[in-house]
Amino acid sequence: MLTIGKRDATAKEPNGQPRIAVGEEGGVLGCAFSGTWTTRTVALVDAEMRRIEKRSGFKTLALDLSQIEKMDTAGAWLIDRLVSAFEKKGVEVKLQGQSEIASILLGAVGDAVRREPESGAAGPPNIIIRGLEAVGRRVYEMRDDFLASMNILGATIRGAQMKLGRGHAVNPAAIFNQIDRMGVGAIPVVVLMSAIVGAIVAQQGAYQLSYFGADIFVVDLVGVLILRELGVLMTAIMIAGRSGSAITAEIGSMKMREEVDALKVIGLNPIGVLVFPRLVALVIALPCLTIIANFAALGGGIVAAWLYSDIPPAAFIDRLRVAIDLSTIFAGLIKAPFMAMIIGTIASVEGMKVGGSAESLGQHVTASVVKSIFVVIILDGLFAMFYAAIEF
Secondary structure, three states, rough: OOEEOOOOOOOOOOOOOOEEEEEEEEEEEEEEEEEEEEEOHHHOOOOHHHHHHHHOOOOOEOOOOOOOEEEEEHHHHHHHHHHHOOOOOEEEEEEEEOHHHHHHHHHHHHHHHOOOOOOOOOOOOOOHHHHHHHHHHHHHHHHHHHHHHHHHHHHHHHOOOEEEEOOOOOHHHHHHHHHHHHHHHHHHHHHHHHHHHHHHHHHHHHHHHHOOOHHHHHHHHHHHHHHHHHHHHHHHHHHHHHHHHHHHHHHHHHHHHOOHHHHHOOOOOHHHHHHHHHHHHHHHHHHHHHHHHHHHHHHHHHHHHHHHHHOOOHHHHHHHHHHOOOHEEEEEEOHHHHHHHHHHHHHHHHHHHHOOOOOHHHHHHHHHHHHHHHHHHHHHHHHHHHHHHHHO
16 A cells, blocks of 8 residues: 655655545535545544535636645545546536645556446447458468468478487487388378278269260379369378377477477477377378378279279279379379378467467367468469469
8 A cells, every 4th residue: 555645744654544525616626635535544534525516516626735644555545536526517626735645546546446447338340340350360361370480480491400329319210200200101091081082083074074075084184183272182181180180289288298308408400309200101101101192082083983984994094094194193293292292280389379278278279270270271273273274
C-alpha cells in the first residue's frame, strides 16, 4: 500500500480521524478534507462520502486537500470515486491544495479505475470482422512458420558440411535407422495403396474409353498419370500421415519432457541431433518409395486392364513402352526430394512448437499432417505448371 504524508512547521500529529467540512454557496459545493485518509480510517467517512455523492443542484464541486495529513491508495480511491460520480453528472470538479505526490497518487488510482471494463461492455464483433481477424492471424502464423522452416532448413544444410562420426553432428547410424523406420517400414502400406489406386484409375479409364472403342489408350492414361502425378503424390501424402506425424510426436514429446533443453545445456544443437537425420532419411527414402509405388500402381493397372478390357499383360507392357519415355518417369521422381524436405521441415517445426500439455501435442501433430499434405499438393500443382511452361 503506497502512503504519502504532508508535513510543515505548524502541522500536528495525525489523530487517526479523517474529517470532511461541507459548504454550499452560489452553485458551488465545497468540501474540505483533513486528517488521516488511510486504509484503517476511510471506513469512518465512507457513508458521509456516499451522501455527498447523491447531492445535486450545483454546477461546481470544489475540493480542498491542503489539510490532509496522510493518505494512501484507499483514501485516494475514495476521493476519486467522489470526483467520478460528479463528473458523470456533468459537474465541474476543482481540486486544490494537494501536494505533488498526492496528485500523482490520485492520478494513478484514477487511471487504474478507468481501465476496468464497464458492466455494459460491447459484445463480440460481427462475423465479417471475426473472419478478417482470423485471416490476419493465419497470415502471421504462416510468416512465423516460414521463418522457422528456413531456420531449420539452413541449420540442416549447415549440418551436412560437418564431419562424419559419432562425436559430431552427423551420425550415419541415426540416418540409416531413420531410413529403415520411414522407408522400409512404409513399403507394405505404400504398395497396397498404390496398387489399389492404379487399379481404380485403370478400371475407370477402361469403362469410359470403351464407349469410343479406344480401350488400348487406358495404358497411356495409367502410365502417364501414375508416373507423372499420382505415384509421387500418393506416396508423399502417405508419408506425411505416417512419418510426418511420427516426427512431430517424437520431437514434441521430447520438448514436453524438456529433453530438447537438456541437449542445449550439454552443448548439442537439437536441430543437428533430432532433425538432420530424419530430414536426410526422408530425402533418401521418398524417391525410393516413389519408384516402388510406381511399379505397384502399374501392376494394379495391368490387372484391372486385363479384367475389364481384355488387354493381356504383354500387350499392356508393349503399349506402355510407346506411351512413356524417360521424361515421364523423371517428371515424377524430381518432385520427391522437394516433397520430402517439405514434410520433414513442417513436421520438425510443429514438433518444436509443442507446449507442456498432451493437448498441445495432439494439436501440433494434427497441424503437421494437414499442413504437410496441403503444401505437398500445392507444390505438385506448381511443378505441373512449370513442366507445362517448359514443355517437359
